[in-house]
Amino acid sequence: MALNGMLPTSDYAEDQPLYHFILTTHVVHRVLPIGAFISSAIPLASTFILRRAAVHPLTVLLLRSNSTGALVSLGLGGAMTLGRMWGRADIEWKDRSWRLLRNTGQAQLDDFSAAGLVAGALLGAAGRGPLPLWRGAVGGAGLGTLAGTVAFVVWKSTLGKKNEQ
Incomplete structure (x- = not known):
């Protein structure tokens, strides 16, 4: 089941529930790999x-470093979401x-990234060394979103294209 399948959606954009939450969460989720x-x-440098x-x-x-990032x-x-959508009508958020x-x-990208986030948080918490638990989990989550995004790009450029033909 796709992660997006867990979020409520409607047949028409005008009826979309949780539109502020969905858009804000999406932008934050897409910024995490960049920060990582x-x-x-x-x-590394x-x-x-x-x-x-x-x-x-x-x-x-x-x-x-990644927990701070x-x-x-x-x-x-x-x-970024607030700045871009400030003053916009609800229909724009919904759409x-x-x-x-x-x-x-x-x-598909969100699914890969979310799977990486969960796996990274668990691995980061387990391998945190002297760091507090929250730093290991949050840092691992950030690294996991990056790993999930890279995995998606690799998958899409190799296997994904074969499946589309």
Whole structure:
């Protein structure tokens, strides 16, 4: 079952329920992999390019950096949605939410990314080292959305095209 299948949708955009929640959640969910990419670049560059001696293992550095990046991404995603949709009529919110739920490619990407988020949160919490549980889980969730997005791109560029023919 697709993740989007769990969200209520209507036959017509005008009747779409939970439209503010759906659109805001979508934007935040799409910003998380970008934040994870940027947040991963910092400890990776410090370790491999600048060759600084790490006090903690690379996994701990990545989880710590990505937990901060995920929280910043949450705030930015909410602000981006608010800034873009400020003053818009409810029908515009409903239409965008409805189209997101009806877009097959977007639904597939969201499914991959959500699966990565859950797996990443569990793995991050388990392998957090000296970090608090929340930092491991949140950092892992951010990395998981990035891994899920990359997996979707790879799948779509290889297997996905074969299935469409």
